[in-house]
Amino acid sequence: MLTILGFSMVICFMYLIMTKRLSALIALILVPIIFALLGGHYAGLGGMMLDGVKTLAPTGVMLTFSILYFGIMIDAGLFDSLVRRILALVKGDPLKVLVGTAVLTMLVSLDGDSSTTYMIACAAFLPLYQRLGMNVLGMVCVVNIASGIMNISPWGGPTARAAAALHVDALEIFLPMIPAMLMGAGCLVFTAIVLGQKERARLGVVHLEDFHNGSMALGNGSAEECDRHRRPQMFWANLILTLTLIACLVVGAMPIQVLFMVGFALAIMINYPSIEHQKERIAAHASNVLAVTALIFAAGIFTGILSGTGMVDAMAKSLLHVVPESFGPFLAVFTALVSMPFTFFMSNDAFYFGILPVIAQTAAEYGITPLEIARASVVGQPVHLLSPLVPSLYLLVALAKVDLGDHQRFALRWAVFASFGLLAGGLIFGAFPLYQMQ
Structure with a gap:
């Protein structure tokens, strides 16, 4: 019953947002409540939802101040020279x-943080796409998948979770997967070429003169108004502050929420000393902050009910039970394949700490090591980052001003293609076996 209820809830949610029957915000709140009530989970429903909101609260704080930080940097003109260089190329x-x-997004994604990647990529490329008249969904698709491929670095979430769940070393998971990551990157570049050829056929090669400074802002307003907020004399100070912040993020000097709060406070004080100007800049980015944080806390209700009712556990166990015993020697490939739908329909925590140990224990009976299962488990990450349960996805679509359902419809097949590239690379280069003889 819980299995049917869980899958029905996720499918209903995806249908409603992809067909635009409901906005993601409303669907994240109402759909899980309705299904929880249908399943008879009246008692403790409020507690489940509050637990989910509390779990995502740190993410909400991080996104709030990271949006404000990068918004200030965009206003001040930190990324103007980067966009001009890209335009020249x-x-x-x-x-x-x-x-x-x-290519740029994969390089930026080396820090392992999707939110930071999305903000930098959108700051650098969105004005260019808008000026050329290109389909922004293409940019969002490429950026999202690039982050998913690079997310399997040792300091990224999936690899660290797999290492913790199976008690293995994260570096031993990662190093044999580097050739697979290169194949995944090749699939992404192929995707970019296909999408680029379609856009070239539609638009041709557009002759552009250099951007006016103001037209390069992600913020609202005319070029003259954007120019008023530029702080070219603060370029080096802003660059040093941003590089220092990213370095602190990579080494984990402090919690990411605190780092962005401190970074934002320093950034706005350095660039806009006047209190009135500070209030104006915060107000200018308030709509972006609200759009993202509201979705994050709404997603907390969805994940809270999914976990609190036991739907996640039931979904996982029921799928594992349908695997025939003869399929045992193929469990590494099975793990790679199911990591795509599993991590799409549930959180990384639920998959890596709830399902992966069960698979690894079964696979050990067929001579497949926990390291091989761990490597196979990260194959689905390009698909995972399209999941409505991933908070950073809402940041990406909000920054690019595209509809979540439109993005998922556009990008899903390309994300699956990238995951199969990782799968092929893992098999070809021996990160995990196709078939393990006992």
Whole structure:
């Protein structure tokens, strides 16, 4: 019953947002409540929802101040020179723009934090896409998948979770997966080429003169108004502050929420000493902050009910029970394949700490090691980052101003393609076996 209820809830949610029957915000709140009531979970429903909100509260705080921080940096003009350099390289060619988006995003994603990646990529490329008249969904697709591929670095969440759940070393998981990551990156570049050729056929190579400073802002307002907020004399100070912040994020000097809070306070004080100007800049980014944080806390209700009612556990166990015993020697490939739907329909925590140990224990009976299962388990990450349960996804679609359902419809097949690239690379280069003889 719980299994049917859980899958029905997720499918209903996806249907409603993809067909635009409901906004993601409303669906995240109402759909799980209705299904919980249908399952008879009246008692403790409020507690489940509050637990989910509390779990995502740190993420909400982090996104609030990270949006404000990068918003201030965009206002001050930190990324203007980067966009000009990109423009000089691509020369108005949509194909080069998309390939450049893929390559730059993978480099930025080395810090392992999707939210930071999305903000930097959108700051660098969104004005260019808008100026060329390109489909922003192409940019969002490439950025999202690039982050999913690079997310399997040792300091990224999935690899660390797999290492903790199976009691293995994260570096031993990661190193044999590097060739697979390169194949996944190749699939992403191929995706960018295909999308770029379509855009080139639609738009041609557009001749552009250099951007006016103000037209490069992600914020609202005219070019003259954007120019008023530029602080070119603060470029080096802003660059040093941003690089220091990213370095602290990578080494884990302090909790990420605290780092962004301190970084924002320093950034706005340095660039806009006047209290009136500070209030104006915060108000200018308030709509972006509200759009993202509201979705984050609404997602807390969804995940809280999914976990609190036991739907996640029931979904996982029921799927494992349908695996025939003869399929045992193929469990590494099975793990890689199911990591795509599993991590899409449930959180990484639920998959890596709830399901993966069960698979690894069964696989050990067929001679498949926990390290091989751990490597196979990260294959689905490009698909995972399209999940409505991933908070950073809402940040990406809010920054790019695209509809969540439109993005998922556009990007899902390309994310699956990238995951199969990781799968093929893992098999070819021996990160995990296709078939393990006992």
